[in-house]
Amino acid sequence: MAPEVFKRVDGMSAVAAQPSSEEERTKALQALLSCPTASIHTDKPAKDILQVQNTFPLPINDDLPGVYLCGYHSESSYGATSYLIVHPEGNIMVDSSIEQFA
Known part of the structure; x- marks a missing residue:
């Protein structure tokens, strides 16, 4: 969902880069909401998570x-x-x- 941010490293998913634009940030938060294992987290709660959820x-x-x-x-x-x-x-x-x- 956010290929600019998440990549495969040694067969596992990893954060390859922090989002560098609002579009990348939105895609990363969409991935956070969609992650089946809840493995994606943010340092601080995303204040706009409800807006992203509505996408x-x-x-x-x-x-x-x-x-x-x-x-x-x-x-x-x-x-x-x-x-x-x-x-x-x-x-x-x-x-x-x-x-x-x-």
Whole structure:
């Protein structure tokens, strides 16, 4: 979600750089909100976290109009991703979670 900020280092995710613009900061906070393991933190509470929360769902890209990433991945669903597809005959929610059986 924030490739300018987070990178893979030795097979693990890591902060590669601090956000250098408001856009990068917003993307980093979106990643914080979406992290399934709650591994992303800030030194101080982000005062604008509610404004960033209201940016969801996020458009996937210009090539897929009407398809949005919902965010908020859950550790209990193994970090599954959910999407919203806006359709004139009714919207569709796609949840790629895996059921866990005991």
